[in-house]
Amino acid sequence: MGKSGRVFVRGLTSQTYGLGEFRRRQLAVDRVRDDSVVVDDAKVGHSGDSAKSRTWWRIGPGDEDFLTQTIQVHFVELPPESSNHGHGHQNEAAFYILEGKGYEIHDDQRYEWNKDDLVFVHTDSVHRHFNPYQERAVALVVKAKCTWMFMGLIQQGRSGPVEEEERFGPREDWSRIWTPGVLDRKKVISPADTTWQDTPLGRVRVMSSPERTDARIFSVDAFELDIPAGGHSGKYWKMADEVYYVLEGGGYALQWEVEAEIAEKYYARIALEPKRYDIRQGDTLYVPQNHVCQIFAADGTPMRLFNAQNRVFKHLGYDTVHYFEPASNATS
Template identity: 45%
Template structure:
């Protein structure tokens, strides 16, 4: 603990309570899960898993030092997905975590409190409602200067994919290769961070862009193509559903993970199977499955699913959701809408009438 404090950048930080993560786990951690089968088609394994796995998770964060921060990762006993790793980070009053770095990026959405990042020696302030980027190969730690209130963030990161691709360097400040005499003196890390990348903002403030009506409903993008935030592998958005209303009904290939911030309601999921003949044909389930959710729950929408979301509460339902952006690069960027959100159709009709 004392050794870690000496690595801080200022006298202010040496007075902080430092949460040091252990280097070892009680049992082996599964970073990437094997995909195996005795047959070429994996459809049966997929169907069995989807029929057996609950798609709503009730989170239990707690309110102390030993918070239950885990949500979804590949090593779960009930395996859902390894496209994203989803978890909470809590920073206790006047606290920070220990300095570390990893090759995978991480997207933070600040749920409560305020604080700042130290990224490669630079400070980036954040507050509730902001989206924060931890870029690839970034040495960082998270700080909470509030002496009375903790800060809580939702972390969405494509860590399993990064590790599957061999981007496995991660460690605490002070790590060096063994057998120092075998290596040249250290030099700049030149195989990442393309020209101009350092100029892209690391914090996307809550007030930076407005919510807008679209086919899926009332949403605000916080990470994705065109969003000025230094995030490459994760798309994320906020969604508000008015009381008594519903989202659009859409079909897309990426799976999705959403934290319910406020309200209650349910999802309808129409699973999609494939029929392979002269080309791929979709076979959409005649009947959907229904998944009830409330504030604090996490919804998992599997890959290749038609989804529609309903608000059954008296107030606005608020959610934050994320998916892995690599699907877009692989050719699965298209979204098909069977039905638009009713308010969007009303706004379009109004716009047409005014022309």
């Protein structure tokens, strides 16, 4: 969080055209964060918390040790028989339910959720989260909020009257400018809505992707990755950055920086030696833009991870993942 308030979008300035020094500083930041890291306690410039609910941030644009603003990560805790404050924002958000169960009220409609569900707050949603049960509920929240901020979609806040209402006409249906058919899409993706598949990356269940046209989200792609004890994921190269959250188990990740050689065209130069990052349950692992990555389950137990990334990369021409090596349990 910034010293004088919440940072919604981080600026990028340079005295030179090349941005290599900026990238070097960014890549020098530790990419593993655990429960000891709270970069924003939601006391300034936030609207969601009630007297009982709690929100804390792990990755965001205002972080002093800046990783990314492409994908933001925070947590929401609802104690038994509690709720947060209702509010609205133009950006989407995806809630992965880590513990408990409860329900949402979005635009005056109710949506139930349980552990391991992925819940979508849709674009331009007035929403509130409820836990009416006797056990606490905890959600991992990922969002591409800065994408909306960059594009000037900043109309957000709590419910209330319009300022200078006399300047404006009567209410119109906001959904007139939404994507056709969006109201028929799922707001909650449960395990029953997904299937585990063996892929070059490993055993994966996809919850959100461009191919999942039944899911009401357009900015965040998400999947779970299951790595058997002693096994490893595929060794892959992609342009989009991403965040892993370790749901179960532990091990380490290897990441190879990719340098751009700008000659008569762009060439990729992959680092000869990777950086190693040890990870365990509850950690987030950040994979920067334009990196090669491979993850190993190395504590004697299987490792299960949740992955999130900003879908906008796929609309910019970076929709391919290249595999140098398949996962240890991949089928040929």
